[in-house]
Amino acid sequence: MRVIKVENYNEVSERAAAMIASQVILQPDCVLGLATGSTPIGTYKKLIQWYNEGKVDFSEVMSINLDEYIGLDGSSEQSYRYFMNHNLFEHININIAKTFVPDGMAKNGEEACSLYDERIKNAGGIDLQLLGIGNNGHIGFNEPSDCFLECTHIVELEESTIAANARFFRSEEEVPKAAITMGMGGIMRAKKVLLIANGAQKAAIIKKAMEGPVTPKIPASILQLHSDCTIIYSEE
Ligand code: GLP
Numbered sequence: 001m002r003v004i005k006v007e008n009y010n011e012v013s014e015r016a017a018a019m020i021a022s023q024v025i026l027q028p029d030c031v032l033g034l035a036t037g038s039t040p041i042g043t044y045k046k047l048i049q050w051y052n053e054g055k056v057d058f059s060e061v062m063s064i065n066l067d068e069y070i071g072l073d074g075s076s077e078q079s080y081r082y083f084m085n086h087n088l089f090e091h092i093n094i095n096i097a098k099t100f101v102p103d104g105m106a107k108n109g110e111e112a113c114s115l116y117d118e119r120i121k122n123a124g125g126i127d128l129q130l131l132g133i134g135n136n137g138h139i140g141f142n143e144p145s146d147c148f149l150e151c152t153h154i155v156e157l158e159e160s161t162i163a164a165n166a167r168f169f170r171s172e173e174e175v176p177k178a179a180i181t182m183g184m185g186g187i188m189r190a191k192k193v194l195l196i197a198n199g200a201q202k203a204a205i206i207k208k209a210m211e212g213p214v215t216p217k218i219p220a221s222i223l224q225l226h227s228d229c230t231i232i233y234s235e236e
Contacts, residue, residue, distance in 0.1 A: 001210060001229050008236040009198045013042030015232050016130065016196045020047060021056045023128045023192070029060040033129030033187070034088070035140075036065070036080045039196050040132060044088040051092045058094040062123055066131070066140035067181040068104040070154065078168050079104065102152065102180040112180060113152040120152075120186045129190035133197050136160050137205050137218035141181035148216045150185035154178055184222055193229040195220065200235050 006012055020043065023030055034040075050056045065084060074081035081101040089099055100119055106112030120126065131139045136158060142149065143158050156178050157165075166172040187193065197206055209220035210231065216222075223229045 001224060001226075001231060003210065003231045003233065006232060006234045008234050009042055012039075012196050012198050012232050012234045013046050016040075016043040016194060017046035017050065019192075019194055019230065020128060020130065021050055024056050024058060024061055027127060028057065029062070030127040031123045031125065032061055032063045033126040033182075033190055034063050034065050034084065035130045035132050036067070036083045037132040039198055040130060041087055043130070043196065047088065048091040058092045061094055062098040063089075063094065063100065064120055064123065064126060064182075064186075065099075065101040066187075067179050068102040069176040070104050070109070070178040070180060071176050073105045074101075078174075102182070104176075104180055106180075109154045109180065113154065116152040116180075116182065117186065120182070126186065126190035128192045128194060129187055131187070131193060131195040131220075131223075133195060133202060133205060133209065133220050134161055135164055135201065135205060137209055137220045139187060139195070139220045139223075141179040142184060142187075142219045144219060145216045148184045148219070148222055151183045152180065152186065153183055154180050184219070188222065188226060190226075191228065193223060193226050195223065195229065195231045197231070197233045198236060202233070203235055206231070206233055 068080045072079035102116050103112045141155050162175045166175050169175050208218050214221045214224050
């Protein structure tokens with residue numbers, strides 16, 4: 001694990017965007033694993049800026065997102081599909097047909113999960129996976145558990161996750177109680193992993209994930225076993 005501690009959120013965003021832009025420049029048809037949450041918003045803003053300045057071209061990129069709420073479709077402002085369209089895809093020249101977010105509205109959830117794993121496999125895996133981290137150490141929506149789950153799966157969200165994500169909804173009651181998330185296999189098979197975190201409230205969980213035992217109770221701790229994982233963190 002390579003840990004880059006920086007001064008502030010702007011630096012987190014700039015460094016993360018530089019890694020993603022480099023990936024796209026070196027391999028224009030790469031597969032980016034993308035994340036939602038408030039942390040990546042600054043990274044996406046930088047990428048949009050550099051696209052507008054003609055520095056990076058997304059026309060051949062494929063993207064595969066980590067997760068989606070169960071019961072929200074892409075037109076819902078709180079859905080992760082809406083988030084990605086609104087915060088990145090609509091502002092760059094990525095082919096929207098090559099952007100994938102798990103289907104939170106699928107009638108057959110199990111089928112949707114295995115289709116998503118097929119999608120990742122057929123894409124040849126993820127070249128660079130961007131991650132945030134939840135206050136309880138979740139990555140994607142891989143919540144603390146007794147075991148690491150390899151495949152895409154449907155997960156019941158922890159109370160603390162629902163409370164943390166309530167800020168995006170009108171009330172806590174509106175936060176879906178379940179989500180569909182890429183499993184640890186998809187994340188760990190990514191060639192490179194980039195985790196970004198910002199704020200003093202993330203300091204303790206980052207330390208546990210980086211220095212504590214590798215345990216499914218702290219899902220992000222599995223990244224200690226990844227051969228090319230970078231963490232960019234600011235306590236600002
Ligand atoms: C959600 C997402 C995660 C994200 C986390 C942290 O739960 N499913 O992928 O990492 O939020 O979000 P934030 O960056 O807002 O702290």
